[in-house]
Amino acid sequence: MKMSFRWYGDGNDTVTLDEIRQIPGVETIVWSLHHKQAGEVWETAEIEAEIARITTIPAEAAARGVTKTLDAEVVESVNVHESIxxxxxxxxxxxxxxxxxxxxxxxxxGRAGVKVICYNFMPVFDWLRTDLWHPLPDGSTALFYEKAVVDRMSPEQLIADMEASSGDLTLPGWEPERLASFSELNAAYVxxxxxxxxxNYKYFLDAIIPTCEEYDVKLGVHPDDPPFDIFGWPRVVSNKEDLATVLSLNDSPYHGLTxxxxxxxxxxxxxxxxxxxxxxxxxxFSHVRNLKHYPNGDFSEVGHRAQEGDVDTVGIMTQYAxxxxxxxxxxxxGRHLWDENTTRKPRPGYGLYDRALGIQYLLGVWDAVEYKAVDPSPRTPGTL
Structure with a gap:
């Protein structure tokens, strides 16, 4: 398993590569060219420049004794154009x-060494929350979904709310360039x-999978977020049956899941x-996080520890291990912790601290399973 960390690029992320290097266990940066719109070709020079930025240790850091390198093997995302x-x-x-x-x-x-491309097949909106800075009982904030708000609001109102809440950083899936054409998209899905x-999904896969096989690049589709239809648009990667159906559309091992x-x-x-x-x-590719459900259909994102919410993160990591x-x-x-709610103000859901804490928790479960499998005898404190 390779532990990774999503990074949005210089000038577009409050977290730096230098900070990410200091998180134990992280090997891979999950990146993208966030200025590229769905349907655009990614230029070779742009790809190579971003990979070099990720994989090269700056001279200033090297002078401080930094030797840990990061790879750039996962891209999230190459967005699928609505015409597809x-x-x-x-x-x-x-x-x-x-x-x-x-x-x-x-x-x-593929030529640049990327091994996995994450993408989604959701119509119009890539993801949906109603509050990007919802207060939790411990004083942190997190992404929140309120069913009643979605039920009573129009897509246009939600677009306006998201733009007002996002700050100065881009929100993938809510790009202004794409949402400016919302009326045309909405009409097209009627x-x-x-x-x-x-x-249409099968047509797409059958066309691109031979290239994935030739260039050794695996595709991983992201489940719908949230995993049910919204505003009458058909979502097709929502439940276990959907996942099985999607995988059956093309049996190549290069076609898989994020x-x-x-x-x-x-x-x-x-x-x-x-x-x-x-x-x-x-x-x-897998994203592991936790959330808490409420009886009225709302849900809130919480810390990665299994006891914090309703997702069995221990069971998940145990099966992977x-x-x-x-x-x-x-x-x-991750939640937004400490100064991230005031001075640092990260992209919603993508602060530094809670994701770093989450990594240590997930790796702790993995290590416990792996070490017990290798040597089930009791261990002396301070040893492995």
Whole structure:
């Protein structure tokens, strides 16, 4: 298993690479070219420059004795253009043009050494919360979903609220350039069914998977967040049955999952541990986080420790460790702690401290399982 950490790039993240290097166990930076819009080709020079920025130790850090390096093997995300999901020309781009651009980007990322690309197949909105800074009982804040707010608000109102709450940092999935065309997108999805989405999804996979195989780049689809239809738009990666259906669309091992256990578990009926064990051989990348459900359909994101919420993070990491999982894992959507609620003000869900704490908790579970399997005898304190 390779532990990773999502980073949004110089000038677009309150967390620095220097800080990430100091988190024990982190090997991989999960990155993207966040200025690129869905459907655009990623240029080779841009890719190489960002990878060099991640993998090279700056002279100033080297002078301080820093030797720990990070790799850039995971990209999150290369966004799928809406024309691909709809199977028709929209926003000025045809499905086949968008697919050809996606193929070119895969080729260039593969040549640069990228091993996994995360993406999603959600219509219009990539994710949805109603409060980005919801106060928790311990004084921290976290992302929050209030069902009644979604039920009574229009998509246009939610877009305005998200723009007002995001601060000066970009919010992937809520890019102003894309949302400026919301009316066209909303109209384009009228009458589109789940069956239509699956049919268009298969067309996309069949077109790009040969390139993934040739360039040794695995694709991992992110579950819908939250995992149910919103505003009448059909979502097709929401539950266990959906995951099985999606994987059946193309049987190549290069087509797999970015199994986000927090997104999946936003439906309290879903069993995250069962999903991990069921789909283990097709999970290329996994996000492990926790959340707490409320009886009225609301949910709040909480600390990674299993007892903090309703997601069995211990069971999840135990299954990964027992299986000898060799993919990539990262913590997800940490709370905002300490000065992050005032002076530091990170991108919602992506502060430094709680994600660093989460990594240590997840690795602690992994180590406990791994060491017990190797040597089940009692251990002297201070030894492994």
């Amino acid at each position: 999901k709809l199977g028709k020309t929209v926003l000025g781009l045809s499905r086949d043009e968008a697919i050809e651009n996606y193929i070119t980007t895969i080729q260039r990322l 009458g589109v069914t789940h069956a239509d989405m699956y049919r 199994l986000c256990l927090g997104s999946f578990s936003a439906n309290p009926e879903h069993d995250a541990v069962d999903a991990v064990t069921t789909f283990m051989d097709r999970i290329h 027992k299986a000898g999982y060799t993919g990539y894992i990262r913590p997800d959507h």
